[in-house]
Amino acid sequence: MLVKINSAAVLGLDSYQIEVEVDSSKRLPGQSIVGLPDAAVKESRDRVRAAIENSDFQFPPGYFTINLAPADTKKEGPLYDLPIALGILSSSEQISTKDSNGTVVLGELSLDGSVRPVNGILSICLSLAGKKRKILVPKENADEAALVRGLEVIPVQSLKEAVGYLGGSIRISPHRIDLSSLFKKDPEYGIDFSDVKGQGHVKRALEIAAAGSHNLLMVGSPGSGKTMLARRIPTILPPLSLDEALEVTKLYSVTGLLHGKGSLITSRPFRTPHHTTSDIGIIGGGRIPRPGEVSLAHFGVLFLDEFPEFDRRVLEVLRQPLEDGHVTISRAHSSLTYPAQFMLIAAMNPCPCGRLYDSKQSCSCTPYEIQRYWKKLSGPLIDRIDIQLEVPRLRPEELSAMPEGEPSRNIRERVIKARNIQRERFKDSGIYSNSRMNPKQLKKFCELDKEAEGILKSAIIHLNLSGRAYDKVLKVARTIADLERIEMIEAKHIAEATQYRSLDRKGGEI
């Protein structure tokens, strides 16, 4: 007898519906799975057999042909265990699945017949949204699935429970979740901007970067507080909106990084890959491409400490996602696009020994060593960094003083206000921040007054700004004006924004 069970497959970030077809015939005992299954799908044979026997059912005799249709796309992962088990049981008429019409079934089976959580549930649910479908999901994934409205989410814990529900002998009420309660809790960081002594101008620059989602590079001697400051950036970032949160959660869900993080990621991601990370690790890749660090930092922060220590290839692959806000990875099997709208925060020393600017200690590097160190950062890469600044070593009196900076809460409030202005401005245009403006939007939204125009003109001449650097200055000036809630960009905003092009000022090397 032939039985069809609905299920779904994940490809990249998206998902599509599939049918698990199970046909039993009276032949020598055995089974085969077709429809381009990967190793994890093929192994389901053994899991399903044990799970069925340990759930007080009998593994039926005969030969089973299992087809995952459509047969021309690769099926990955263990999420078809449950539909296959249900298919085998119902094709041998041990159970009835007459009520399962159109119900989507997903789940990995454990040998004892319990249902284990799987990856990519949110992506699957989003693709089914609004279709009034029923979906059977592992209990651990129920919260994640219930984030999507217009779906009937039925959590199941075991194969027996799933059989009972589909046969009508067990009633399970649809799982619901209160979205607003997820956003209510403010994240606890345990760190605060007020912990950092001095460095007022760096804090100001970080505030601007956070407000407009600008890329930022800090150059300073060891121990001046670069890393400490960067780690506190999440405390001043605005919370994610629901749409943003769903997109980030979807990414983490398909990557399998959601376990233990709750059902919805509500705080912005902060990724700090080590400088030995490969270019594939940063950008994403693999036989079937997976998201890399740039995508995992989507709508959040990618912090690269010891910037020039990264492999040259790693630094250069950053260029395209920095510009486009997404990465397309092509492999023999498939070509996938992942979003990558992150703000890049980079930190580095001025020279290999780190004492180049130090007034008290002398630098032990040769000019050649310094040149080689800086050569790691190509012109095009530096061009893409909106805010470049020096972080000097603290003076003794600053060091011994008590830390008394502004608390993160206050800075965050200003950042949120500036972001709200931007959200209003870019309504329906698909972008969320000043840093993502295209040339047309730049022209429309960055109106300069006379004086500001004059300053900008002389800056172009004196600093030899590139076309892109010119745009960056305008975008940063826009954010500074937004922080002050001023509509027209004034001279002081342009002046401050050009201050943050310190590498342009010094011709590529500080």
Next chain:
Amino acid sequence: MGLESYELGKKGEEIAEKYLVKQGYQILERNFHSRQGEVDIIAKDRDFLVFIEVKSYSYRSYGSPVGAIRRAKKQSLIHAAQTYLYKKNIQDTYCRFDVIAIYKKFNGEQLIEHYRDAFYIC
């Protein structure tokens, strides 16, 4: 294969056959050979056509007799079974592979273990 173990195997198959008849099986075939395989006993158990491999031990072995059937032996059994089905033109019948293990205890007593549905084609 020494004569002794050949005798042991022959003896085992006889014991297994007696045991199966007692269980209500209808013996169809003994030592069925195909070009690339063989089955010790083919029997009918109600709706099922059962292909049986008999393992005889002169001592109490510690491993599982089912585990003692490795890939080559499996292939040989499957080939023989397929040939049998083809030759007799049998369709639409549930089939099964069973293993019967026969041990000779120290006191001369026999011990029979019957593993139903011991393996399947994968």
